[in-house]
Amino acid sequence: MRGAVFFAVPAVLLAAAPFGLSAFTLAVLTLGLTYGLFAYGLDLAWGRAGMLSIGHAAFFGLGAYAVALAEKHQWPLAVALLSALVAGAMIALVIARIGLASAVPDAPLILLTLGVGLLLQKAATSFTPVTGGPNGLTVSDPGVVTTYYRTLVVAAVVVGLGSWLVRSRFGAQLIAAARNPERAEQTGIDTVRVRTIAFVVSATVSTIAGTLYAPVAGLVSPPVFGLALSTSVLVWLAVGGRESVLGPFLAAVVLTAGQQLIGSSWQSWYLLGLAAVFILVVQVLPGGVAGAVRGWLRRGRAAVTLPRVRHRPRVVSATDEPALVLQGISKSFGPVRVLDGVDLTVTPGRCVCLIGPNGAGKSTLLAVVAGQLAADAGTLRLFGRDAAALPVHARVRLGLGRMFQIPSVIAELSPADNIRLARLGAPAEIELPEAYQDLAADDNTVAGSLALADRRRLELAMVLSGAPRLVLLDEPAAGLGPDDARRLVSALRDVIANTGCAMLVVEHDMDIVRGLADDVAALHHGRVIAHGSMDEVVADAAVRQAYLGAS
Template sequence: MLRLLETLDPSRRAALVGSLLTGLLLVVVTVALVGSGDRGLAGTAVVLLVSVALVISLQTFIGNSGILSFGHVAFMGVGAYATALLTIPLAIRESQLPELPALLAGVELGLPWVIVIAGGLCAGLGLIVGAVFVRMNVNAFVMSTLALLIVVYTVMVNWATVTRGGQGVFGVPRLIDPWIALVAAVVFIGVARLFKASGVGLRVRASREDELAARAAGIDVPRVRLLTFVLSAAMMGAAGSLWSLNVIAFDPDQFSFGMTFALLAMLVVGGRESVFGAVLGAMVVVVITEVLSRIEQGVVIGSFELPRITGTVQFALAALIIISLIRRPEGLVGRREAEDFVPRIRAWLARGYAGGADAAASADVSATPVQAPTPAAQASETAPAESAAPLLVGAGISKAFGGVQALDAVDIEIRPGEILGVIGPNGSGKSTLLNVLSGITLPDAGRVSLGGRDITGQPSHETARRGITRTFQNIRLFPHLTLRENVAAPHGSSRGRVERLLASLDLAGLGQSEADTLSYGMQRRLEISRALSTRPSVVLLDEPAAGMNESESDVLLENIRAIARDDGCAIIIVDHDLRLITRLCDRIQVLETGRTLALGTPDDVVANPAVVAAYLGSG
């Protein structure tokens, strides 16, 4: 078993280990509750385990995409009603729903088919509505999920021939016990963790960290969000099926804001980006809910009976959310999963209580000291073949913002293996030119072609997939992902290639560190590594040396030379560091007020009187 784990990718290995540890926690809790002999506690165990399935279904979307959803309880309701219609005994069904369509009137199913059907039905519904939602901006997406909840609730109330409306349905057989619920909860945990570690899971997490950077790296953000939404909807439908098989009677009011509020409270308390956190949040909220629900029903202490207080549960959950957001906005465990606590526990056990804090700190991967980069060996320059056909061509590119003409009929071309520098004063259109070439900005006029193929107006993720990737003037990484994940996110590069890319830019040995723990210069090199991960034919570097000292700039220069030499990439670099540009580039193009002022070799451009007057200064 250990040998098998060692052969797995680190993220998948962590997912399996974390699933086992989280599942083990649920086993211990379930055995303790059921083993007490108290039927009430055994019932609480089932409620807890079903709640785990529900909140993990919600966490699969919210935690990975970073987008709030108020509508997932609608899928829970659809799954619950579908299960009721397929499991209620036929005799009871005839009396409850005499006008039920013939297709449903004579069907009676059991486990596991009802759960599979409920999940499949919600996956289809999720695909239909999700295909619309993912085309919206994030704020519109969130509001649309709220509309979905209201619409589905309204249908449940008014479609009386199928749902019995406000009267609710009853007679659903109780087909699950604590052990079936435990198995189901562990399966949900495993699915959520494996999805998080998958290629789609990694890409949707990258879009959560920085949507613009994800698109520029070649990630089709709407597609990965849709896949995540559909999976989450299917899981929520299956969890709703489990829920209905435990409560046996319900009405539409149980699939409205109250349930949504409770599930969101679980995520906020435990940590919305962590599956383990979702489980802990479910435990906290279920305990509070169970205790306060009994208080709401009235408590007798000796001969004194406390008055019934309604709304206690909702008030407590609201207070819990507010306190969590103030004191621990990332939840009890933040982004950490169960396996992340193993080194801390080992160190704590090894040193005892007194040294636990120090041991935990030393075991924290993110606290690994970052070594200073070793300057790359001097690279021999290889000039591009003059006879080679241009690889990337921009012809007559124009772009205006309001009344400001950022680009005015700019022509640009670059050959394979060439390094082209673009310089000019602030506001001359350099970054706008890179935005047009990379598909982030649509030009008002002109065309862009790559390898003879017109790519004008293509979205940035398509442009990246065709071979143009980029870095940004202000570093745009996926800060809470590891270095390996940053580089692998665009197209799931193999582990070997990821390690080679990191090593080529002096980042070897830091793959498991989070990107936001790196120094400024290292973050710049990581951004370049990510741009190279898709094997691009053209790389656009927007002020890569900004903020670097001279020694860091020298290291960057050698890194860029090595990229052009070893990968054969054409590189367009925008920077204000003339020392870097003149030493590095084969040609330099000078922009002024959106137009090309000069184009030629570094020596020619530096000696050009117009450039000296407009850019370098006349003395």
């Protein structure tokens, strides 16, 4: 109810604006709304998907020039607008795919968006017969009031659709993909696909904003693609606040009004003040005005909440095959051969612990099984299916779960929302054991503030919520005290007993291995040198020589 009132009041005021404002003020407000929609579009990429774009004006300019070119050359407006939207979406798709393929996506995204903007600006300047060159093209205005209401209606529709998207299952996936891609993949989310879609939608919204800008400005010229506008929209969004609806619009309207009212004689001072405000906000209010208000209203609770969406179970085929079969798995990093023909089988209901000295290849083997590293040679089968070429999220959907050496959760969400996220694509609605019910009901704590043992419990609860058939664990007791470690071992044994899942565990602590393992596999120089019970492996001469340092 409070949220409805929060949006209803601005809506009524905006609808009544033409009855109380002068023509000049209404025109400034209209321009501010177009810039606000532009900032909202950028927010879908930077704020929601975590993809920083320095040259987002490239998409804004495409929309503006589509309107100007249609009027200048008597082209059908619908065809010109559709062409601009398709072109913007295709450019965004290519940029996102290239950027997300990089280990550090921000760098290629920044360079590519900036490069596309400069290229389009150069084209607009050079093709004078078509674009009007440096002088640009004029666009007729159907009237201040008509233009205002058209801008308001289109902006409202676009924001409504955008709000529906971010409150959907896709929005929940996007929250995880932007904040912790590694954990998001471990819940079965295709993070590249989700973030790519968000970037394409962002570009499309920005292009629509550009189409609204053309009749308001009355002139479309090459600087509409330029770095100055791209920088300005970053400032508007940073000041207003990311992951907000009203924040970008409010900042864009206020700052645009300031720029228009100050006039050309004070522009240098305005720019200096704007830069100072930007620096101040980044240092003092990194979440912008909207983020500060949101944090104050929630008073210590998680500022980010997961959309409430229905569980949609995925279909998992039952099989009598082993959970994991490795044959001849090899992996090299340059001249160093880390895995050298590993053979290993893990069957349902049993826990296999990997032991071995540092550098034996244990964590590398776990990463190969999880899909984070690709093996150079060998066969990898999960539940009877060849999984060597499957990405991480696809292996998770087969029934793979993973816990990391450092507990990996979505730190900004509450424990309850972390567990809801893990349940989104689970094959069944899992009722967690009593030991995890406190976490499943905790909507008031930020997961990142939990103690290490509780974060480990939360990570295990997330893995269990996905109904895994094989769980990978990399030193699960790392950093825990003796009591917490014993409780974790007991919890893992209970998981195996109650669910029948298999486990593959990397562990150095022999007490934990003895309490947890049904079978032990010893690795040395990337090979399994012994496999059997704990007592058999420890007594093996090769293990004593390689692992225990005895002859």
